[in-house]
Amino acid sequence: MARIGVPRALLYYNYFPAWKKYFEELGAEIVLSDRTTKKILDSGIKVAVDETCLPVKLFYGHVDNLREKNVDYLFIPRIVSVEKKRYLCPKFLGLPNMVKNLMPDLPPIIDFKKDLSKKSKDFYLDLYDLGKKFTGNYFKIYMAYKKAMKELKNYRQHLLKGYTPAECLDQKDKSHSSEKSNINIAVLGHSYNLNDPYISMDIYGKLNKMGVNVVTSEMLPESVYHEGIKNLRKDIFWTFGKEIMGSAYYLLDNDMVDGVVVVVSFGCGPDSLIGEIIERTYKRKREKPLLFLTLDEHTGEAGVLTRLEAFIDMVKFKKSA
Ligand code: SF4
Known part of the structure; x- marks a missing residue:
């Protein structure tokens, strides 16, 4: 079973339930980095360039923490846009590249691209490419995506009820x-x-x-x-x-x-x-x-x-x- 490391930082708080469901449906195991500590933050600060914002420095620290966990892949998506005509900040767009360049000897990075400012056909093709790493069954990939979306919807409903x-x-x-x-x-x-x-x-x-x-x-x-x-x-x-x-x-x-x-x-x-x-x-x-x-x-x-x-x-x- 492939072990996929997910840093407990940045968009983890927005999308983790969907990511977890998707990969688990495809037969992979999710491994999270530890909760933030001074050690994790310091290890991120050590590799980051000075102008980097605090959350990205922390993200590097969580990636570093996953090194010790014997994972087969790191999941670092390249999120450009999650809605029409609006974008996430450029740091999200370049995140996999920044990590690769600053931190050598990491496990292979899965840098799935999400750009909903483009045609949705491109998104589905990227989604199939991602799923193909784990199964050749297209129906399974499609169902994993559907279940992941349902999980995300449930998560958001909980947030609307006042949970953080x-x-x-x-x-x-x-x-x-x-x-x-x-x-x-x-x-x-x-x-x-x-x-x-x-x-x-x-x-x-x-x-x-x-x-x-x-x-x-x-x-x-x-x-x-x-x-x-x-x-x-x-x-x-x-x-x-x-x-x-x-x-x-x-x-x-x-x-x-x-x-x-x-x-x-x-x-x-x-x-x-x-x-x-x-x-x-x-x-x-x-x-x-x-x-x-x-x-x-x-x-x-x-x-x-x-x-x-x-x-x-x-x-x-x-x-x-
Ligand atoms: S929006 Fe971009 S620059 Fe600002 S804190 Fe988030 S990642 Fe950093």
Whole structure:
């Protein structure tokens, strides 16, 4: 049975249930990298060039962690676009090449390409090419894909019920309750930053302990993102940018939250633009408190906790006033 290593980073939080189902249906075994630790992050930092953003450095660290696990392949997809007319950041497009060039002596990389901005026929051909590594049975490949899509749908339905990706992927109970508090805080940012407790310094846990309800983009249906950005003069080119901005504007326009925390990565081009637009719009016409947290490998937990506490105090004060 082929063993396929999957790094527990980047799009793992968006698509892992589908990847797992697809490969398992084709008879392969999935091997995940360990949970993020300082050692994993440091090994990624060691190989990355300085300008690389934190989540990509961490991804390298997880790839390195898989070296010790005796896998036959590494699954590092090349995700260009997951919807028409919008794209993921170029780092996702070049991820397999960057890994190959920076990290020699790795197991063979499966770099399946997903580009839904092109004709869907190309996507299906790539999908069959991927499946052919494990079986010559086209029907089996097709059924594996169908089952994977069903798994992804179930996963997203769980997220809409208020579970976080980490809770679903680890099959844990919901750690927060919507009845806990009358204060709702939106925490917006890339799923791979927010849901890795080491990188986010357990931001959800910290906010829960402060007695507030956390709302994230994943808990909102896709239609909300489009509704949120419908009044922008220019459409948003980035899929993740659309999710972050659409959620921020929708939640505020509909008075659904008492404050917003935006988490961005240092060195992220798309984040710097999206963050700037959100901040300017807030300053111009919004009355809700907004906190920007920028993460990099030097961010200290004490500093994050202090800023969060001060922010929540301000939200509570504003609400009571
Ligand atoms: S969107 Fe930003 S944080 Fe995410 S991979 Fe691209 S540069 Fe890095």
